[in-house]
Amino acid sequence: MGNLSDYLLGVNQRELERLQFQHSVWGPVTRRFFERLGAGKGWKCLDVGAGPGFVSNDLRQLVGQEGEVTALEPSELYLNWFKDSVSKKGWTNVKFVRGTAEQAPLPSRYFDLVFARWVIAFVPDPDLFLSRLVASMRVGGIIAFQDYYYEGLSLFPCGGAWDRMPDVVRAYYRSGEGDAFITGRLPAMFANHGLKLIDFTPTCLAGGPGSPVMEWAHQFFSIHTQHMVEKGIITQDEADALQSDWEAHRRNPNALFFSPLVVDVGGLLQL
Numbered sequence: 203m204g205n206l207s208d209y210l211l212g213v214n215q216r217e218l219e220r221l222q223f224q225h226s227v228w229g230p231v232t233r234r235f236f237e238r239l240g241a242g243k244g245w246k247c248l249d250v251g252a253g254p255g256f257v258s259n260d261l262r263q264l265v266g267q268e269g270e271v272t273a274l275e276p277s278e279l280y281l282n283w284f285k286d287s288v289s290k291k292g293w294t295n296v297k298f299v300r301g302t303a304e305q306a307p308l309p310s311r312y313f314d315l316v317f318a319r320w321v322i323a324f325v326p327d328p329d330l331f332l333s334r335l336v337a338s339m340r341v342g343g344i345i346a347f348q349d350y351y352y353e354g355l356s357l358f359p360c361g362g363a364w365d366r367m368p369d370v371v372r373a374y375y376r377s378g379e380g381d382a383f384i385t386g387r388l389p390a391m392f393a394n395h396g397l398k399l400i401d402f403t404p405t406c407l408a409g410g411p412g413s414p415v416m417e418w419a420h421q422f423f424s425i426h427t428q429h430m431v432e433k434g435i436i437t438q439d440e441a442d443a444l445q446s447d448w449e450a451h452r453r454n455p456n457a458l459f460f461s462p463l464v465v466d467v468g469g470l471l472q473l
């Protein structure tokens with residue numbers, strides 16, 4: 203993708219707040235991934251598709267004053283939001299690059315860690331995306347993705363309209379030229395780019411009505427189901443049926459929501 207206007211989820215204040223809440227739910231999974239990768243003081247990190255910088259913020263805390271974090275993000279709204287928050291903290295070792303991974307100028311053989319959460323599933327040419335990022339890593343550096351392998355999403359009790367939702371979301375991603383199964387392709391892509399696979403860890407979060415993970419899903423579907431109708435992926439009647447099955451589960455104290463699999467994929471750049 204060369205253009206922000208192609209980005210499926212869109213950029214606006216409501217989506218920014220959704221991303222913020224999302225980080226409160228999934229941030230612990232991301233931080234455990236960084237721990238396994240050994241990221242720490244002094245590392246130079248690139249956060250690709252940083253959004254409003256929630257992961258960049260965590261990375262800055264991890265690398266300290268002696269490290270460095272670069273937030274790469276095409277949206278001005280998100281980047282400015284993060285710039286404000288960094289300047290309030292007085293941090294001097296955070297850099298901001300406005301642009302896409304495919305087009306932005308990036309230093310060559312520089313970063314110890316290149317990270318992208320929920321970005322590569324949206325891009326039409328993941329191989330180009332990956333090759334630009336690999337060129338910015340030092341040899342011995344790590345690249346790490348967190349993204350979907352879009353299985354697992356479900357509501358219990360099953361049997362209602364919502365059972366179709368995984369297919370609907372996969373079609374939503376395809377409509378933006380993305381791939382909701384992208385993490386399944388990454389090990390082979392890593393091998394083609396001289397990256398040794400060092401981590402491949404799927405996570406499914408689950409919870410009932412009122413749990414953070416079910417609220418996370420509620421926010422996503424409240425915003426994006428209507429967008430799916432506008433894109434012709436589902437009809438308004440189908441959207442209404444999905445919504446009423448979802449609401450019935452939210453009222454059922456014994457219901458359970460299972461998230462789609464989010465897979466941590468880590469690669470080491472070899473000589």
Ligand SMILES: C[S@@+](CC[C@H](N)C(=O)[O-])C[C@H]1O[C@@H](n2cnc3c(N)ncnc32)[C@H](O)[C@@H]1O
Binds near residue numbers: 254280
């Ligand atoms: C779902 S958001 C995730 C934001 C952040 N990574 C997080 O986990 O909170 C995806 C972000 O990727 C950005 N993005 C989309 N296409 C991109 C590309 N080709 N290169 C870099 N960033 C991109 C969007 O502007 C958006 O901020």
